[in-house]
Amino acid sequence: MLSNKDKKFLEKIINKLSKLDNFNKNTNYPLLEKGFTNEDIFSGAEVLLSKKITMSNITKKFEKAFAKYVGSKYALMVNSGSSANLLSSFALLNPKKKNRLKSGDTFVIPALCWSTSLWPFVQAGLKPKFLDVDIKTFCLDDKLIKKEKNIKAIVNLHILGNCSNILEIQKFAKKNRLFLIEDTCEALGSKYKSKFLGTFGDFGTYSFYYSHQITSGEGGMIVCKSKEDYELIHSMRAHGWDRGLAKNNKKNFNFINSGFNLRPLDLTAAIGLSQLKRLNKMIKIRAQNRKLIINALKNSKYWKDQFSFFEPNNNLNPSWFGFPILIDNKYLKFKQKYLNYLNSCGVETRPILSGNFLNQPSAKLYGFNKKNEKFKNSQDIEDRGFFIGLPTKEISFNTLKFLTEKLLKI
Numbered sequence: 001m002l003s004n005k006d007k008k009f010l011e012k013i014i015n016k017l018s019k020l021d022n023f024n025k026n027t028n029y030p031l032l033e034k035g036f037t038n039e040d041i042f043s044g045a046e047v048l049l050s051k052k053i054t055m056s057n058i059t060k061k062f063e064k065a066f067a068k069y070v071g072s073k074y075a076l077m078v079n080s081g082s083s084a085n086l087l088s089s090f091a092l093l094n095p096k097k098k099n100r101l102k103s104g105d106t107f108v109i110p111a112l113c114w115s116t117s118l119w120p121f122v123q124a125g126l127k128p129k130f131l132d133v134d135i136k137t138f139c140l141d142d143k144l145i146k147k148e149k150n151i152k153a154i155v156n157l158h159i160l161g162n163c164s165n166i167l168e169i170q171k172f173a174k175k176n177r178l179f180l181i182e183d184t185c186e187a188l189g190s191k192y193k194s195k196f197l198g199t200f201g202d203f204g205t206y207s208f209y210y211s212h213q214i215t216s217g218e219g220g221m222i223v224c225k226s227k228e229d230y231e232l233i234h235s236m237r238a239h240g241w242d243r244g245l246a247k248n249n250k251k252n253f254n255f256i257n258s259g260f261n262l263r264p265l266d267l268t269a270a271i272g273l274s275q276l277k278r279l280n281k282m283i284k285i286r287a288q289n290r291k292l293i294i295n296a297l298k299n300s301k302y303w304k305d306q307f308s309f310f311e312p313n314n315n316l317n318p319s320w321f322g323f324p325i326l327i328d329n330k331y332l333k334f335k336q337k338y339l340n341y342l343n344s345c346g347v348e349t350r351p352i353l354s355g356n357f358l359n360q361p362s363a364k365l366y367g368f369n370k371k372n373e374k375f376k377n378s379q380d381i382e383d384r385g386f387f388i389g390l391p392t393k394e395i396s397f398n399t400l401k402f403l404t405e406k407l408l409k410i
C-alpha cells in the first residue's frame with residue numbers, strides 16, 4: 001500500500017508530466033477529458049509496483065463490487081466491451097449452453113449500432129436482421145421487434161445512456177424463448193424502473209474504454225444470472241480452461257471448452273474499481289451539466305429551435321456520457337461547414353455511434369442490405385446528428401457561455 005508520503009511524491013511526478021503533455025492543449029471543449037484522478041493512478045501504481053499485473057485477486061474484487069453495484073448475480077471482467085460481446089455471442093452457440101443457437105440462426109440488432117456490437121454475433125455464425133430505432137431515444141423500437149417472427153436472439157443497444165422499453169423487450173424475449181443480449185457499453189449506471197440496464201437480459205455487456213461512464217483505459221464486464229452461464233464464459237475467457245472454477249479441478253491443465261484469451265489485467269481492474277466508487281457522483285454531475293447546456297441554449301436570445309436533443313425514456317434514470325444534438329432540417333445543408341467551424345473553435349464533435357451502420361463499407365462488404373432498406377430514423381440520426389462531450393466536472397460559467405455562443409453560430 002502506498003503511504004501518504006508516497007502519494008505526495010507521485011503527485012509531484014503526475015503534475016510534472018501533465019505540464020509536458022499536449023493532450024487537449026488546443027481544445028476548448030473536448031469530447032474526452034483525461035479520465036483518471038490521482039486516486040485512480042495510485043490504485044493502478046500499487047499493482048504495477050507489485051510487479052504482478054496479470055489477472056488475479058484485484059480483478060475478482062472488481063467483479064464482486066461491479067456485480068453488487070448493478071445488482072447482478074455474476075460479473076466477469078474482460079479486456080474490452082467488444083470482448084464482452086464476443087464472449088456472449090459465442091456462448092449462445094456453445095455445446096454447454098442450454099437451448100443453444102445454431103449457426104445460421106437470426107438475431108435482430110438496431111441499424112444504428114456499433115461495429116463490435118454486430119460483428120461478434122456474425123463471427124459466431126449468426127445472421128443479422130437490422131431494425132430501425134426510435135427517433136426519440138435512438139434505441140431499438142420494441143414495436144418493430146414484436147413484428148419479427150423467425151428470430152432467435154435480440155442484441156439490444158442502450159445508446160449514450162438511454163434505452164427503449166426494455167421491459168417490453170424482455171417480456172417478448174421470454175414469451176418467444178429468445179436470447180436477449182444487452183449491449184450496455186454506453187449506459188453503465190442507467191436505471192430503468194430502479195433496475196440497472198444490463199441486468200434484464202441473458203447477458204449484459206459493459207465497456208470501460210476511455211470515453212465511457214467509467215474508464216480503466218481498456219476493459220469490459222459481462223454480467224449474467226446463472227451459474228452455468230458464468231462458468232461457461234469464465235472458461236471461454238481464458239483458453240477454455242477450468243482454472244479458477246470450483247469444480248473440474250482434478251487435473252492441472254484441464255481444458256473443458258473452446259476458448260479465447262480475453263483476460264483483463266489486475267492493473268486495469270484496480271483503476272476500474274477506483275472509478276466505480278465515483279460513478280454515482282459522476283452520473284449526478286453529468287446530469288447537471290446536461291441540464292445547464294440545454295437551459296443555456298434555450299434561454300439564449302439566439303435560440304430558434306435550431307436543435308433537438310434526445311430525451312430519456314420515461315421510466316429511465318439515465319447515466320449520460322455524451323451530449324447528442326440533432327440539427328433542424330433547415331440547417332442541414334450547412335452541417336459539414338458548421339462542424340468544421342466548431343472544430344476550428346476547439347469544440348470537438350463526433351458522429352452518433354457510427355451512424356446507420358448499413359452505410360459502412362464493412363456492411364456493404366458482407367452484403368447486409370441487398371434490398372436497400374432505408375431505416376429512416378437511423379439515417380435521420382446519421383444525417384442530422386453529432387455529439388459533443390459531457391464532462392464529469394461541473395461546467396464553469398465561462399465554458400458554458402463559450403459553448404452556447406459557438407453552438408448557436410449555426
Ligand SMILES: Cc1ncc(COP(=O)(O)O)c(C=O)c1O
Pocket residue numbers: 080081082083114116117157183185186206207208209219220
Ligand atoms: C455500443 C457499444 N458497444 C460496444 C463497444 C465496444 O467497447 P470497447 O471499445 O470497450 O471494445 C462500444 C465502444 O465504444 C460501443 O459504443
